[in-house]
Amino acid sequence: MLTQNTKIGFIGTGVMGKSMALNLLKAGYSVHVFNRTKEKAQELLNNGAVWKDSIKELSQEANVIISIVGYPKDVEEVYLGSGGIIENAKKGAYLIDMTTSKPSLAMQIFKKAKEKGLYSLDAPVSGGDIGAKNGTLAIMVGGEQEAFDTVFPIFEVMGSNIILQGKAGAGQHTKLSNQIAIASNMIGVCEAIAYAKKAGLDPVRVLDSITTGAAGSFSLSKLAPRMIEGDFAPGFYVKHFIKDMTIAIESAKELGLSTPGLELSLKLYQELAEKGEADSGTQALIKLFAATL
Structure with missing residues (x-):
């Protein structure tokens, strides 16, 4: 069961990610962030987020890891690459990719995560910068019911229309x-x-x-x-x-x-x-x- 003491790792602090992570901070969660450009995370750091120098370092400490990056190749690198999330996350951690990416890649990540004792959800969003700022995003989720139910309180901080659409890839x-x-x-x-x-x-x-x-x-x-x-x-x-x-x-x-x-x-x-x-x-x-x- 997740609590306010749950460490959330957040990867990708661009137009959408920054506001989403900020809402998690305002809700009282401990948020650890990584972004390729540290300057883009500065507002979050000013509001109490903890900077991590690498995805590996972030993954080793977080209970829940959220990503919202640019392209499928970025998702693949973040999750499946050397020094990536699946290689370094703690057993039992929850992985949530909120990037719009390929359904086939979401299914691949789910399979690899399961082999490592990790829970994976694909959860892309809609609502733009306004929805991200207001915490009213539509969140479309693919994955297992149990994992969805566990992280639902985190989804509620970022969105207002949150639906489990089916198995891995269904969110995408x-x-x-x-x-x-x-x-x-x-x-x-x-x-x-x-x-x-x-x-x-x-x-x-x-x-x-x-x-x-x-x-x-x-x-x-x-x-x-x-x-x-x-x-x-x-x-x-x-x-x-x-x-x-x-x-x-x-x-x-x-x-x-x-x-x-x-x-x-x-x-x-x-x-x-x-x-x-x-x-x-x-x-x-x-x-x-x-x-x-």
Whole structure:
């Protein structure tokens, strides 16, 4: 059973991870952090987090290890690489990868963890920087019920919609479903704003009308205002969305599924990245449409 004295190791303190770890600190947990760039963890250290110089050192001390890094290759290195988590974690530790990654990799990590007497959950999130700050993320989990139940109080600090979707890999499959839904929706949001402007309307007033109707979505309510204001700071990076969509297309093909809307969105975001917007927020897609106004 986990308590407030449980040591939580947190790997990855970027846009999302920093806020998630900060909420764990505010909830009274002992949080030990590692990030490739120490400066990005400074706010957490100022709020009582303990810095660890390596994944190995962190893994040897923590009871629960949470990761949210960039790409599947990073997940593989963090968990399965030399000096990684599985090689060094204490027997009985709980491993929670909250990166959006490959379902097949989540299943591989689960298998390797089980062989070492470790509990593994894949638990990607949705809700962007706002959800991370407010502790209202949707958390989609794959793994065993017992492990899920044990770490549920930790999930509750970071999210408000927490569902065990099935066995290992199910969390990742659910997140890919989420990204597929967002992909086409973002095109629609951009086209709606472009149309409103072209028609001579005030897009802010248009949003007041359409966000509460059948068109309502997170992208329309939270990201469309940023588009209109010209605020392209990343709540979620363009480059990471491209990564997610690429994984989703690969997984869909493995399942024999056609995803034309997803493929169009990926093409547009790749064009956006080529224009120098890879480190912008996903709402920067409006720039491709604004050029035609």
